Amino acid sequence: MPHRRHPLVIALRAGLAAAALPAAAFAQDPASARGSEEAVRLDAMIVTAQKREQQVQEVPIAISAYSGGFLDDYDVRNVSDIGNLVPGLQVQEQSPNNPGFVIRGITSDSGEANVEPRVSVFQDGVSISKSRGSVVQPFDLERVEVLRGPQGTLFGRGAQIGAVHFIQNKAFDGSEAGFTLGAGNYSSSLAEAHANAPIVDDVLFGRIAVFHEKRDGFVENLSGGDLNGKDTNALRASFRLDLRDTDTLDLILNYQKDTPPGTAFRSGSIPTRAGSLDVLDRTADLNRGEDLGLDRTVRGATLLGNFMLDDAWSLATITGWRDFDSVEEFDADGAQIHALEFAEDSQGRQVSHEFRFNYDGGGRFTGFGGLSYFHESGTQSVPFSTDERSFITLPAVGLGVPPLLPDGTPNTLVDMLPIAPGVVLPLKPFHQESYANSGETDAWELFADGTFAVTERLNLTLGLRGTREDTTAGYRADFYGVPSFLGLAGLGGSPDPTAPTNILFAPTEGWLTRSETFESAVGRFVVDYAFADDLRGYASISRGRRPNVINVDAFGSEVIDEELVWSSEAGIKGAMAGGGLVYDLALFHYEYTNFQTSVRDDDTLLYVTANGGNATADGAEVALSWRASDSVGVFFNYGWIDARFDDTDDDGNAQELAGNRFRLTPEHSASAGLDLGWDIAAGTRLYLRPSWNWRSQVYFEDDNTDGIEQPGYALYNLRAGVTFGDGRWDLGVYGSNLADTDYLIDAGNTGRLFGTPTFIQGAPRLYGATLRGRF
Template sequence: MPHRRHPLALALHLGLSAAVLPCAVAAQTATGADASGEIAYLDTMVVTAQKREQQVSEVPIAISAYSGQFLQDYNVREFSDIGHLVPGLVVQEQSPNNPGFVIRGITSDSGEANVEPRVSVFQDGVSISKSRGSIVQPFDLERVEVLRGPQGTLFGRGAQIGAVHLIQNKAFNGTEAGFTVGAGNESSTLLTGYANTPLVEDKLYGRVAVYHEKRDGFVDNLSGGDLNGKDTQAIRASFRLDLRETDTLDLILNWQKDTPPGTAFRSGSIPTRTGSLDVLDRTADLNRGEALGLDRTVRGATLLGNFMLSSAWSLATITGWRDFDSAEEFDADGAQIYALEFAEIARGRQLSQELRFNYDGGGRFTGFAGASWFHENGSQRVPFRTDERSFITLPAVGLGIPPLLPDGTPNTMVDMLPIAPGVVVPLKPFHEEQYANFGETDAWEIFADGTFAATDRLNLTLGLRGTYEDVTAGYRADYFGVPSFLGLAGLGGSPDPTSPTNILFAPTDGRLSRSESFTSLVGRAVADYRFDDDHNGYVSVSRGRRPNVINVDAFSSEVIDDEVVWSYELGLKGAFAGAHLLYDLAVFHYDYSNFQTAVQDDDTLLFVPANGGNATANGAELSLLWRADRNLSAFFNYGYVDATFDDTDDDGNPQELAGNRFRLTSEHSASAGLDAGFELDNGARLYLRPSWNWRSQAYFEDDNTPGIEQAGYALYNLRAGVQFGDGRWDLSVYGSNLADKDYLIDAGNTGRLFGTPTFIQGTPRTYGVTLSGRF
């Protein structure tokens, strides 16, 4: 019980919205003078979203690309900060172990080993999508690409509704080094740096980058310690080998360790010892104190090869190995009672290989074709511990026993429970049980994607990807030999109800498993047209898929149908005012069938994947970037999405979630930023970079329960400083959430199953100072 979590003729429900081409461009703009002395502004970024280098303005996809320098300029240190910049993208981070990714209304946040994501996260072409290992520290990056819409043709089986691609800085034939040190409120400390150097002249080069950030938790835990902090250490080593002028090998080794304090799940119905029920007062009362928290290690090795086979053909290879181990202790009741004490121990191992042949003969046709193999083996084990005397006070148990005594301490006065006339059972002060799920996947894929220039202005693209999957899912629940009589009271599950064992998870005789194989086909068809040198547009139709899910529990097993989406999209990209103003507009319509959502299983009490029926999403995205000169630029992005469950299923039957909006989905979102510079007589340069982001109201659950939601809110941020020493030194101050806005990043969670929903606060005002140097 982890804490969580088609016809083209259909009229597109428009609205204006915004994707972030501009933000990336701002960081990559050329500011030097050309031969005439005129400053050249707003050169667009080169991206590889379509597996070849292209200007971002030429890519017929809704894509947002950000350079590593841009992320640094706007003090982007968290993965969730990227979500603040891209309309249509939300990155919800309860902890590094428990993120949620939302693109255009579709959430991908399951930590179960047998469930595939809807939104894929990639690191240099290698999928890192399993949620417990997908949050990595974004440091020393070349760029980030966020692709919205089904990307199965380009990125594989997990990219049903989008992909987030981190491209790390590689070693190169040159010498450079840099560092940043910083300090701020909540005792925060920052140290990051990099160094690049040739190891063998004109042959072998090496690069190393390190990252350290630590911050005390901003929630005071009245039971001891603090919560919602950060403690991350990471190191990356990369090597490049030039085999010949056109052939290279890149080896990238990553290691990251996260040991933050616990997450502040705050009960909305059980007060703290001070009597507070205000879930935003930045206190909590979680009884295990400093024993709460996360210990997670992520390791990875990637080998990239690029070889020219002829003047027209090249071969790209991507070999990836990755694993993660995490152990997180959390208090699901959100209060000082010892009732819902959970842990989550997750592991994942994967190995992948992709071979891709690229063709560009200088004619009208370009494209690629290839094959890939992916193997993954993972598990998620969830121990549960409770004091049964506190467990029976939970509202969902329905006995009406108050959880706290008048002095605010846990009520453990009831130690015997009548379950029938003349039958009384004892309650244990300590009970432990656990369940685990397992997933093993082997996937083989073949794919091809080609673009034909029908005219000098019109390009036609067709892509297909076929997949064969061999999947095994498993489940087990353990009984530790000391029975709980609460099972007899109907509060737990057991194949034999006369056998008192566990409270929540009916024990199994070892691991139960089921294996199945699946085949699928996804693809895209795109037409893009260049109206003139400054404006082009595209129309695309694509089919995305989320793989089938095999559910296994103590009583049965079932296969959940694969979730399929048909996407229809129109886009315009271009420039005005002599390329001083860039724009990017996209509108889309999604049709979902077999929408996979989470429902509570009556037998196990777990939230498990289920077929939620049909759903529809409509929306639009708009991005603007303006640059007056090298010292003044601005960006603005606005996003609109209307994503809801349909009224009826394919058979015309009413759907349980009919009309409900998708969870974690704001109907409107926007962001904006300004970069103003001021040249000083001594060669130094002052800069001021305010930014703003806003989201409208959002529900945290698909059932749209009132109160389990967040009203619209805005966050204001600022980075300002001075550059000196020919730009080699940078002294800055920063502030995030300057208005100190109180807001929630999640609500409901495991506690909701037992009648005590819990709430997680967003980060309050943070501020500090940094010093950077480059050599």
């Protein structure tokens, strides 16, 4: 039987589930104060998910919004930390260059220049979605909005299953400054500061923010240096120009530099020189020692304009420019053998512009419409080198030669390969080759979205977006020096038997390209109803799309069909206890066609994007936020998802991945936290903020291979300290993964192609102290 289930069955099984946590600041309602058991009302956060300012509880979308203050309170200093807070969101960060964003079971982590992401990442309305440039340091933020479900109508191409939106603090008419200094284990250091001031009274204002964090790696590399550390420096300057009372221009300039040590890819089949096969023992044995690592630079400029045209109409413009350059050196075999020595050199450039006309005449109809243009070009180059004497010891080669000698050193004794009676090929001690892919896209979009108030309580929303994309994809593979003898034996293959021979990547004569034009449409229909002032329900149907993929290699090219999803969703948002308890509940059902997944290409030996057929996802989420009193606050999130490939395709044929769960997708996930405070003197307050997050078992690949997985685990975190000077000073301590739990954030990787899967360990117990000042 197919795996799909009717949405009504889902409702019976899952009940109601949550859409979001409105992480607003806690504020006391003076009229409700009652001594030590005072009732406290949660201020509603203002968000712009629907391109206009609304209270988060009024938005008929599964949205989680977290203020910059909340992120500071719980020591959220990495994008992956945000994933631990949001129901339905997972963020896997191998390095700042190689993240994976997972929303409701769908992973967006491809680094190929010709593949569009499923999850869009935005920074002040500008898409920064390309994987190698999407990780930005979350500092000096106004808020983060995470929207779950197809968001193409609101956010455009690529937001097929959700969007993560970072809204940075802008310059304003006022003076303020602040700093944070910190230190911790693994020689960690932290420095963050911001300052805001008028430049020209009542006309021009400026703000500057800086960030630095450095931490040694927590994995000892037995071949030299350490791995899995952090070294990030970021700078932001913003300016606001008030043209008149209603018109503003904001210019935001961003710069970020990441130079952390390398990622600890640890082989599960080749022991270290110490004889260990324990991939969680916080050691590795990777060649090139301290030469492993990342050098990434991200730059951006954004110009935001807001202009009132008359009492009902306004114009918003968003202009963005962005580029990134990154070079990452990594050892893909996860061992001391010189078999899979890789690097990745990625570059991306983009410019975009959006005009959006907003209408609100004070009547029953509100809406917006506009057009946008987006241009992007990029390349991903992958150099590869090997000692052919070590390469033949890889399990996938199938020769059965042990990779290590008894003393733990690489086995390079076999230097001849017999291929026929009396015929042997010598093996090269050093072989080098590379391949690269490229992508260039020009996209034009028209969009409109409107809400009609049928009654004071009932609203209907309809949105549409049309897209035209002119896309070019390219591929090249380069040959260096003497032909590979292994390649001559037929391992790499080539469309031209007379061409120079590589082991892995059949060489080409320069770039091979293919260009195509694609047109598409996505949309949404939403009904929301206010049952009471503090209770609102909604139901929606939406269509999402991931763009077509053009695959080009030395053997030819093909176009992978666009991935489509139909989403049905229902939810309830409400408040109780005088507004002190806020809850969001939702359930959803997705049906995918032409699900794009990664499969091994027998010609190139690479994993490439391919059509995985049909798939279905059912899920439920819940989020609660409660301020019991001025001294006690609680939040809780839970998500359940059953996301699998269907048993059969549209023609009734059995699918290769039938019944398999989506990769990086726990069936259950949850997080919770407390905010406890005690006034101990005038202007002085103690606080204690423990938090917890848990996720159930996950597979790291869509083929659900046993052993390429992580069992369920929980992490416990804490921030505690004292504020004084009426809150202007904060001296605190923090700890994450306090139980020092061993867990994996990824497994399989490039080594899996060659029979030696590699594993990446999550962070151990980290702790330290910080001093914050606000002026």
